[in-house]
Amino acid sequence: MIALDDLKPSVRPQDRLGYVYHTVFTRPTDGQQFHYIGQHLGKRLDKRYSGSGLLLRRIIKKYGRAGNTRLRILSWEASQDDLNATEKFFIMIAKRLHKKYCLNLEYGGAEGTRSAITRAKISATKRGRSFTPEHRAALSAARKGRRFGPLSAEHRAKIAAVRTGTTRSEVTKAKLRAANLGRRLSAEHRAAISAGLRARLR
Numbered sequence: 001m002i003a004l005d006d007l008k009p010s011v012r013p014q015d016r017l018g019y020v021y022h023t024v025f026t027r028p029t030d031g032q033q034f035h036y037i038g039q040h041l042g043k044r045l046d047k048r049y050s051g052s053g054l055l056l057r058r059i060i061k062k063y064g065r066a067g068n069t070r071l072r073i074l075s076w077e078a079s080q081d082d083l084n085a086t087e088k089f090f091i092m093i094a095k096r097l098h099k100k101y102c103l104n105l106e107y108g109g110a111e112g113t114r115s116a117i118t119r120a121k122i123s124a125t126k127r128g129r130s131f132t133p134e135h136r137a138a139l140s141a142a143r144k145g146r147r148f149g150p151l152s153a154e155h156r157a158k159i160a161a162v163r164t165g166t167t168r169s170e171v172t173k174a175k176l177r178a179a180n181l182g183r184r185l186s187a188e189h190r191a192a193i194s195a196g197l198r199a200r201l202r
Helices: 054-066 078-103 116-126 133-143 155-162 170-180 187-201
Strands: 019-028 033-041 068-077
Touching: 019 054, 019 078, 033 054, 033 078, 068 078, 078 170
Parallel strands: none
Antiparallel strands: 019 033, 019 068
């Protein structure tokens, strides 16, 4: 899979927000390769990081050091929009090229939502799982002082201020179009989008 940085001007190190990567895991028993596309924040390559996908973590845990894990940077990006669009673009390609050996459950993008099938898979893996009292106490301590639920008006205003004036490049628009081409939204999804837009226009 060709890297976008081979085709376009590379983002200057000082302007980097993060990178989109391609992880290849080779199964030691038969040499079968599995592929995962993801994004990671940082101005430099994190050599300790190999990916955060559920299936990728599971297969690495199963075979450990016996398997061969290689990570390659596909593109450095300067904004979250560009990271999301580039990740979606490469996941679409990986799914078409590698089919069942592509470990991505979603089509990417930090703002993406999980499909019903993906939610069912995650639910099945967690069913019957129990935490020790020590683990529950640690989770409770980590959440103390944090607010959950709808964002406050102040928080929304800060997010809006950060995004005001930002425009998507033609490259980003092209990637988003390619990633969403042929994608059909369910009636529930369309209704949710409509309700959200109505609420914003009030």
